[in-house]
Amino acid sequence: MAAVSSAREAEIAAFLAANGLSDAAREPLAGDASARRYERLRKADGGTLILVDTPAPAEDLVPFIAIGAELSAIGLSVPGVIASDVKRGLAIQDDFGNETFTRLLAAGADPQPLYEMATDALITIHRGWPEGAAQRLALPVYDPNLFIAQTRLFIDAYVPVVLGQPLSEKDRSDFDTAWRTVLEPVCAGAPSLLLRDYHVDNLLRLPRPGVKAAGLIDFQGAGWGPRAYDLVSLLEDARRDVAPDLADAMVARYLAAFPETDAAAFRRAMAVLGAVRHARIVAIFVRLALSQGRRSYLVHLPRVWRLLEAQLAKPALAPVAGWFDRHLPPAARAAFVVPEMI
Structure with missing residues (x-):
């Protein structure tokens, strides 16, 4: 997984702090063939969430949120988006776990x-x-x-x-x-x-x-x-x-x-x-x-x-x-x- 620049790390830290997740433990997850990155956030109460970090929010984060809302409306299970900063390409979403x-x-x-x-x-x-x-x-x-x-x-x-x-x-x-x-x-x-x-x-x-x-x-x-x-x-x-x-x-x-x-x-x-x-x-x-x-x-x-x-x-x-x-x-x-x- 590519290293995250210090500037990007500062943006992520600020985003997590703004959403009450400064103390969450962060675990990198295996990615796919895209440039997106994912991390599992482990909260103090034992719950988990997923951090999404993408360099192309207009291409993937924006449509993910919009399409997901339509899929959810017809009765399918998609990760709910808890918080997002579309401009910076960051989001926090539900964690569906590891049972792929x-x-x-x-x-x-x-x-x-x-x-x-x-x-x-x-x-x-x-x-x-x-x-x-x-x-x-x-x-x-x-x-x-x-x-x-x-x-x-x-x-x-x-x-x-x-x-x-x-x-x-x-x-x-x-x-x-x-x-x-x-x-x-x-x-x-x-x-x-x-x-x-x-x-x-x-x-x-x-x-x-x-x-x-x-x-x-x-x-x-x-x-x-x-x-x-x-x-x-x-x-x-x-x-x-x-x-x-x-x-x-x-x-x-x-x-x-x-x-x-x-x-x-x-x-x-x-x-x-x-x-x-x-x-x-x-x-x-x-x-x-x-x-x-x-x-x-x-x-x-x-x-x-x-x-x-x-x-x-x-x-x-x-x-x-x-x-x-x-x-x-x-x-x-x-x-x-x-x-x-x-």
């Missing part, structure tokens, strides 16, 4: 009820998201243009490394065209809230009834787009394998809640959006390794490539698969080893 689904699964918990909770939370969102909330919150719209812009990270951060040179303008244009062909049908359906980073690291089990037992975090990057995205994010996890029968059962559970949904079209959407997500994650992991030396992410590359290859093999992805076949031979995919220096 990831930790529970690693300790041998039965995955079925955990994934059912996670799937039911998505059902609650897609049934109950308030009309007009996306516009009120100015959520980014995940249409083909935005998805394509995100997949370009793959040809900017990954392809030049494995091929030793950048792509031609025509090859880049063909990449965009292939993705547009498969994304336009997917983005034509009825949209809903798209949490974007919905997986077991960002879900915690809480001692609450029903769907409230799933605590949601890290949703500040939410947008407005195809409903299938978050379910495929949950079931095709970059960091852990999900048993195929369990994944199938969760898709069936979701579809049973929306009998009017075209099941075949929904599964095609999952394939396309899964491929979008996996291509981008491959690029993100390689970029983190090369630019920041964060090579721990590379252990997941073979899994992400397996997931991507499985989607490329489906008929819905034929145009994109054709581009990959022309430009990335098998040795430039999962078998590629990111160099120590470049």
Whole structure:
């Protein structure tokens, strides 16, 4: 974790003092791939809270507070914000504890009820998201243009490394065209809230009834787009394998809640959006390794490539698969080893 400057430390100390937490013991928590920092605050009475320290409050703290209020209003569990200084990028929020689904699964918990909770939370969102909330919150719209812009990270951060040179303008244009062909049908359906980073690291089990037992975090990057995205994010996890029968059962559970949904079209959407997500994650992991030396992410590359290859093999992805076949031979995919220096 990066060191905190003395000036920033003084801002944090003043913020904590203003909120009666000068004497709280502070424990750094493991972060994610973002620049945000988290600390657990242990109060004298034994209670705990979470300190959020972000250098980009307009991008994450402001939307986290606003989106969280909407999610709470439809009956989901999100950390309550006790205090905030948006200008300085500081907040104090409820502590949901340490029982992330990831930790529970690693300790041998039965995955079925955990994934059912996670799937039911998505059902609650897609049934109950308030009309007009996306516009009120100015959520980014995940249409083909935005998805394509995100997949370009793959040809900017990954392809030049494995091929030793950048792509031609025509090859880049063909990449965009292939993705547009498969994304336009997917983005034509009825949209809903798209949490974007919905997986077991960002879900915690809480001692609450029903769907409230799933605590949601890290949703500040939410947008407005195809409903299938978050379910495929949950079931095709970059960091852990999900048993195929369990994944199938969760898709069936979701579809049973929306009998009017075209099941075949929904599964095609999952394939396309899964491929979008996996291509981008491959690029993100390689970029983190090369630019920041964060090579721990590379252990997941073979899994992400397996997931991507499985989607490329489906008929819905034929145009994109054709581009990959022309430009990335098998040795430039999962078998590629990111160099120590470049």
